[in-house]
Amino acid sequence: MSPPAALLIALAIWAAGWGLNVVLSRHPERRWVRLAVPAIFGLTLLLIWEHLVRALGVSGVILPPPSAIAARFASETSILWADFQQTILKGALPGYAFGAIAAFIVAIFADRSDFLRRGILPVGSFMAALPIVGIAPIFVKWLGNDWESKAAVVGVMVFFPILVNTVAGLKSADAMQRDLMRTYGAGYWTSLAKLRLPAAMPFIFNGLKISTTLALIGAIVAEFFGSPTVGMGFRISTSVGQLALDMVWAEIVVAALAGSAFYGAVAIIERAITFWHPSQRARS
Amino acid sequence: MTDAPIAAPGAGIGATGRALRRITGAAAPILTIVAGIIALWYIAVVPMNMHAAASQAERDGIPVAPDTAIARQELTGTSLALRNTGIIPQTFNQDRPRLPSPHQVAAELWDTIALKRVTSKRSLVYHGWVTVSATLLGFAIGTGLGILLAVGIVYSRAMDLSIMPWAIASQTVPILAVAPMVIVMLGAIGIQGLFPKAMIAAYLSFFPVVVGMVKGLRSPDAMQLDLLRTYSASRLQEFLKLRLPASAPYLFASLKIGIAASLVGTIVGELPTGARAGLGARMLVGDQFGQPLVAWAALFAAAIAAALLVGALALIERATLRRMGIAPA
Numbered sequence: 166m167s168p169p170a171a172l173l174i175a176l177a178i179w180a181a182g183w184g185l186n187v188v189l190s191r192h193p194e195r196r197w198v199r200l201a202v203p204a205i206f207g208l209t210l211l212l213i214w215e216h217l218v219r220a221l222g223v224s225g226v227i228l229p230p231p232s233a234i235a236a237r238f239a240s241e242t243s244i245l246w247a248d249f250q251q252t253i254l255k256g257a258l259p260g261y262a263f264g265a266i267a268a269f270i271v272a273i274f275a276d277r278s279d280f281l282r283r284g285i286l287p288v289g290s291f292m293a294a295l296p297i298v299g300i301a302p303i304f305v306k307w308l309g310n311d312w313e314s315k316a317a318v319v320g321v322m323v324f325f326p327i328l329v330n331t332v333a334g335l336k337s338a339d340a341m342q343r344d345l346m347r348t349y350g351a352g353y354w355t356s357l358a359k360l361r362l363p364a365a366m367p368f369i370f371n372g373l374k375i376s377t378t379l380a381l382i383g384a385i386v387a388e389f390f391g392s393p394t395v396g397m398g399f400r401i402s403t404s405v406g407q408l409a410l411d412m413v414w415a416e417i418v419v420a421a422l423a424g425s426a427f428y429g430a431v432a433i434i435e436r437a438i439t440f441w442h443p444s445q446r447a448r449s
Numbered sequence: 450m451t452d453a454p455i456a457a458p459g460a461g462i463g464a465t466g467r468a469l470r471r472i473t474g475a476a477a478p479i480l481t482i483v484a485g486i487i488a489l490w491y492i493a494v495v496p497m498n499m500h501a502a503a504s505q506a507e508r509d510g511i512p513v514a515p516d517t518a519i520a521r522q523e524l525t526g527t528s529l530a531l532r533n534t535g536i537i538p539q540t541f542n543q544d545r546p547r548l549p550s551p552h553q554v555a556a557e558l559w560d561t562i563a564l565k566r567v568t569s570k571r572s573l574v575y576h577g578w579v580t581v582s583a584t585l586l587g588f589a590i591g592t593g594l595g596i597l598l599a600v601g602i603v604y605s606r607a608m609d610l611s612i613m614p615w616a617i618a619s620q621t622v623p624i625l626a627v628a629p630m631v632i633v634m635l636g637a638i639g640i641q642g643l644f645p646k647a648m649i650a651a652y653l654s655f656f657p658v659v660v661g662m663v664k665g666l667r668s669p670d671a672m673q674l675d676l677l678r679t680y681s682a683s684r685l686q687e688f689l690k691l692r693l694p695a696s697a698p699y700l701f702a703s704l705k706i707g708i709a710a711s712l713v714g715t716i717v718g719e720l721p722t723g724a725r726a727g728l729g730a731r732m733l734v735g736d737q738f739g740q741p742l743v744a745w746a747a748l749f750a751a752a753i754a755a756a757l758l759v760g761a762l763a764l765i766e767r768a769t770l771r772r773m774g775i776a777p778a
Binding site: 206301401405427 | 621622624629633728729736
């Protein structure tokens with residue numbers, strides 16, 4: 166197909182999808198419209214991608230069409246599953262849990278002393294903005310190629326956002342509420358468990374949610390510097406070397422699914438725990 | 450624990466004393482934490498480098514407690530240090546330490562930032578500029594497109610419904626992890642140098658800006674919008690005089706997130722792709738060619754770059770918001 170004709174068809178697909186969305190979004194109050202419109206938008210983009218790659222004869226080495234990626238995904242599920250286990254289940258999740266628990270313990274310490282808190286909060290938020298992922302090569306050298314080094318990188322990366330949010334959350338209960346606890350004769354630990362920890366939950370979950378993406382990034386990036394012959398980062402870098410870009414894209418799809426699922430899981434737990442918070446009640 | 454400041458800190462001191470007190474009051478806890486981190490670091494250096502120090506001592510003819518390297522390998526760094534307290538000082542000044550001590554990193558930083566010519570390949574200013582220029586270019590592109598898209602989303606319901614869910618969902622995708630591959634792929638079709646890294650940086654700053662800016666442009670409440678309608682303001686006037694100014698605090702908050710993300714993206718893009726220049730390249734070079742000091746100096750230079758970029762934005766934010774009368778002067 167000649168390039169102008171191909172572009173014309175692409176424009177036609179775009180116009181059809183967009184026109185449908187414009188019509189549909191006149192009724193934003195309907196629930197199915199809110200689901201259908203983004204789905205149509207995504208589908209339109211996928212169609213245009215598929216069409217342009219095929220019509221213009223783009224080499225699969227540069228950009229494979231979505232159908233090829235889907236086919237690769239379907240045929241390589243066992244490899245993808247093994248990579249998922251190595252990177253997400255062995256690298257990212259233990260590191261995430263470890264970093265979160267460590268951050269939590271330090272936050273409780275910080276909360277006991279105003280002096281410590283005023284030191285930890287700025288230092289922690291400074292550290293949270295740093296490119297910590299740069300420690301990946303160093304950690305791989307120290308701890309070897311297997312999942313331990315990945316978990317360590319992930320742990321350090323998620324530590325600071327969770328720490329800062331927990332510390333900020335623990336002081337979010339206002340003076341009136343804390344005074345009330347004092348009139349009840351509640352000690353430090355009682356008021357922590359009954360007032361300040363529940364009040365901190367929205368902040369803590371904010372940190373936990375930010376960190377889900379960081380955990381996956383840390384685990385995958387660390388694998389570029391050394392890994393056993395399994396893992397998403399390993400697969401991505403070797404597949405690029407073999408010019409098997411459909412495999413790279415299949416791994417990207419896995420990473421996207423895993424990232425959304427991880428984030429979604431934390432968001433569901435948040436909803437169950439902070440059901441009382443205005444931001445959660447507004448939705449239902 | 451002082452909820453009611455009856456005797457607030459600095460209550461009895463004069464105005465200058467109070468100002469001084471406030472500065473030291475903010476700095477003292479931070480300095481304490483930083484000092485604590487540095488102390489922990491020094492303590493960690495001993496067990497990390499102990500085996501190498503013991504081997505070196507053995508070569509120099511100094512008696513070491515288990516006298517063969519194999520026997521020492523059985524011990525942890527800590528117990529080896531406890532048996533050979535005499536050679537602990539040597540762990541702090543090795544040429545190729547597993548964990549360099551803080552003063553070594555500081556010396557390397559000073560050496561490569563201040564003492565090398567800026568054009569030298571060993572100067573971290575040179576490598577830092579390679580990274581920061583790509584970051585800034587990408588950040589500018591990402592921010593510009595992000596603001597445009599946000600305006601579109603606020604004024605078009607179809608765009609809002611189509612794009613916003615994807616913009617939010619995209620935040621949960623670890624796209625940064627495939628940044629190096631994007632650079633390799635673009636390199637394969639002949640696009641090299643600054644531009645691929647800038648694209649990653651642009652992508653990473655794009656979505657925080659879109660999400661923050663949409664929130665900001667929607668922040669004026671119905672009362673304020675109604676007021677403008679009673680003035681019979683056009684939609685353009687409504688945008689320029691109300692929505693745009695109201696979005697400034699939100700925009701700056703996202704800009705600070707965006708530039709940090711851009712910098713991380715650029716560095717990750719440089720890491721495993723065989724780039725020859727840039728802070729990410731230095732981290733990898735130092736690691737692969739057994740020069741840990743180079744890697745650590747690059748790591749800290751990246752931290753300094755991030756601090757400078759975010760700090761600069763914070764200054765602009767404060768000046769702008771003050772000028773607009775949003776922040777207290």
